[in-house]
Amino acid sequence: DVKVTQSSRYLVKRTGEKVFLECVQDMDHENMFWYRQDPGLGLRLIYFSYDVKMKEKGDIPEGYSVSREKKERFSLILESASTNQTSMYLCASSQEGWWGAFFGQGTRLTVV
Amino acid sequence: DAKTTQPPSMDCAEGRAANLPCNHSTISGNEYVYWYRQIHSQGPQYIIHGLKNNETNEMASLIITEDRKSSTLILPHATLRDTAVYYCIVRVGAGNNRKLIWGLGTSLAVNP
Numbered sequence: 676d677v678k679v680t681q682s683s684r685y686l687v688k689r690t691g692e693k694v695f696l697e698c699v700q701d702m703d704h705e706n707m708f709w710y711r712q713d714p715g716l717g718l719r720l721i722y723f724s725y726d727v728k729m730k731e732k733g734d735i736p737e738g739y740s741v742s743r744e745k746k747e748r749f750s751l752i753l754e755s756a757s758t759n760q761t762s763m764y765l766c767a768s769s770q771e772g773w774w775g776a777f778f779g780q781g782t783r784l785t786v787v
Numbered sequence: 788d789a790k791t792t793q794p795p796s797m798d799c800a801e802g803r804a805a806n807l808p809c810n811h812s813t814i815s816g817n818e819y820v821y822w823y824r825q826i827h828s829q830g831p832q833y834i835i836h837g838l839k840n841n842e843t844n845e846m847a848s849l850i851i852t853e854d855r856k857s858s859t860l861i862l863p864h865a866t867l868r869d870t871a872v873y874y875c876i877v878r879v880g881a882g883n884n885r886k887l888i889w890g891l892g893t894s895l896a897v898n899p
Contacts, residue, residue: 733886
């Protein structure tokens with residue numbers, strides 16, 4: 676079974692902190708994604724990566740950055756966390772040419 | 788971007804077929820339709836996808852109308868574990884600009 680693992684299920688951080696969300700996939704997938712999910716807004720794409728060291732902005736990249744130094748790992752970085760970044764964050768991966776992505780369990784981030 | 792429209796909620800009796808409709812009237816010729824579901828507090832799970840032809844796998848069947856303006860996901864024998872939010876999603880773009888457009892989904896309640 677494909678496994679996408681996010682480092683934390685729940686996280687509480689303070690305003691202004693730098694926050695790292697880690698995601699690892701074990702199926703050698705080329706594509707990896709970061710989404711956030713908010714009530715009434717659905718899933719929104721933050722960033723995606725189709726190869727090591729490559730990244731593309733999604734629909735809401737402001738306030739976020741990403742890093743993909745190894746194929747299996749995709750990190751989402753909140754440079755200076757703010758309360759409006761309180762959300763469920765979902766990581767996903769898929770193989771090249773096929774967009775039936777596999778998702779991790781999500782990280783519920785609360786910024787206080 | 789093409790968008791999808793789904794009823795916000797539906798009910799189904801356990802053991803009966805659940806038919807979940809989706810309208811994607813603005814879809815263009817090379818855009819795929821994907822279905823995912825999300826059980827409470829978990830990441831979305833891929834179900835099935837299609838372009839023009841009807842598709843079936845071990846989880847569900849996907850019926851796409853000839854004009855491709857709508858589709859129906861069929862769970863042939865719904866169980867209580869099928870209670871979830873079901874998302875009908877369109878893949879748009881090409882190359883490295885491909886992405887999935889997520890709506891708010893249909894909350895399916897399977898009742899005993």
